[in-house]
Amino acid sequence: MKVRGVRLYGVNDIRLEEFELPEIKEDEILVKVVSDSICMSTWKMVQAGKNHKRVPENVAEHPVIIGHEFTGDIVKVGSKWKDQFHEGKKFAQQPAIPGQMESPGYSYEYFGGAATYCIFPNDVIEKGCIWEYEGDSYFEASLGEPMSCCIGGYHSNYHCEHLSYEHKMGTLEGGDILILGGCGPMGLGAVSYGLTFENKPKRIVVTDINEAKIARAKEVIPESEAAEKGVELHYVNTANMEDPVAELKAITGGKGYSDVFVYAPVKSIAEMGNKLLAEDGCMNFFAGPTDTQFSANMNLYDCHYARTKIMGSTGGNTDDMKEAIEKSAKGLINSAVMVTHVGGMDSIVETTKNLPNIPGGKKLTYTQFDMPMTAIEDFGKLGEKDPFYKELDECCKKHKGLWSKEAEDLLFEHFGVKA
Template identity: 30%
Template sequence: MAKDNLTAVLYGINDIRLEQRPIPVPKENQVLLAMDVVGICGSDVHYLVNGRIGPFVVEKPMVIGHEAAGTVVQCGKAVKHLKVGDKVAIEPGISCRMCSYCKSGSYHLCPTLTFCATPPDDGNLARYYVHDADFCHKLPSNMNLEEGALMEPLSVGVHACKRANVQIGSVCLVLGAGPIGLVTLLSAKGMGASKVIITDIVQHRLDLAKQLGADQTILIEKGMTDDQIVAKVKQLLGEEPTISFDCTGQEQCVRVAICATKSGGVVVLIGMGKFEMTIPLAGALIREVDIRGVFRYCNDYPTAIEMVKTGRVNVKPLVTHHFKIEETEAAFEMAKSGKGNPVKILIHANPNWTPSK
């Protein structure tokens, strides 16, 4: 049995360390995974820089990482749907399965939900990791583990599009072309949206969005007013969007989403911003614009995997940089600084991984 379980542990603000930890033993409903790929999420960087996100505070050393995929190396005795050698995408939130939310299908709202790398729960940036088997999704043969790790962010986009009821003919506005904005774009196009326009303050992100299928892009320049942005959206689309997604959490973007959306349309708020904002709520009410929130995902991994498996969605262009687990500190430094224009940074925990030529 291997003994190397190099693990990335966040000790506090700007203090991430690599250390050896015991290889965990799976319980009867769990699988032991040889971890392959873990993506860096904005929340991981936020914990590193600020030590907290809202009420979730890093008070003790916490293993980082939650966008992940690995290979099954041992199964608990009650696990029937997976076997040794299966490659899986890891859904990082585990619910109680017993409360009214879980039983009604909204397990992501479970009050006792545990989530990888959300204090006080450890994440999975390690050589080996155990996870409940029913939250491990087997990957089809035509998907690799890098794509598997990207099923976590893609599921956010899928969930948002399901909340908005995106369908053939939908006209969508996406505010923010970071990783979540880009997967929302991919999901909307994959579900049949006829037009998607996306905004950002950084041109290289918009260039990638165009590559991924955006019909129009808008570079938001400093000093642009809400009305100017709304007018630009309508001008480029030739009509008002029926659905708008805010993927930034910025107050101006929330206002623009509400003002730009066609009467009777839907605004979905994905980005986590200030607890309180000033928004044109009366304008939304008299035009019957629905405002819907999104919290991660729920029963969306199978959809995300199917979209990639069938070629409806290609997540590979999102990946811009690769690091070995031994280079974790450098990977997070790039994520913090933005140098090199990273979009999605992947860390490879498999000691046998070598960069593709």
């Protein structure tokens, strides 16, 4: 069948084109992709081309479909999987395939999210990385992958009693969490999850140096909402502080933070986070740098005597993904806080290539139609001339300026998509 999709050929070479999708084998599943959010990891892959660890050497001759944060509908099921999967059902998927580097959006010729249709291969299905999804919206399943990364970070941190060798996994219950550079899409996802994590903290402090981002963060996850859930939430602009380390530590009464997440790959921020660790504190270097030699100065005296820990986490496992989708469906977390832009298939190439230069959070795409990549905050202005954008703007304003199932349904109705 003929499909449309965006494929990688080499360094900074991605193309929207029509190509032939082969007939599925008895151990494969054909899906219709409905939504796919664009990840910074995809931009990094495009910059590296075949030098990326997940991209095959022969990508120029056998281009791969990009995009890994996707969901949609099951269209056709091979005979091997007929008892487990059902045509017409929504699906969710985990792009981090256990035991292998290959993953959708990086490694497969016919398996990726930036396409109208794609094929799940047998190795991915066997490892439980696709399942039927009962949620109402598509976008929440697309955002399950980035949210699972935030969840994985919370689960990856650990603590232990003095002279005990038992690691207690997860951020410290009743502790202090610091999210540095946390008013971007992933940071807001982490804040939303922190308010519902079973190891609920006493306090979450979120820093940034951009007042506009801080203002939006306060609007979509206000301190009052956190207080209702039993968590003390602070948003702090460190650019306005004379001594950020001293002033951030003062918020905790001088003891420092049990858990620090570094959400920006900046040396000075990593070093600040290390200085702010409490005894037995755990610092998670969450942000992925592009520099393979990236390093920062760490206090190994505290590592020895105060038992501070330095680690990193990337991605989330299948349980994290299922937790993200389940909690989104129940309204316990709000993954919509990540989204600031919405577009169609024709917006994917330029948006991906220029992702670091486009302000805001997650760029959510719908692959069954064309639409310019548009900031949600611009809907109102566009609505002065276009009644469709006026309706979208009114809808988003009803949801604190956030994307929603209602907005998604308006989009489908406008473009004639059956979902």
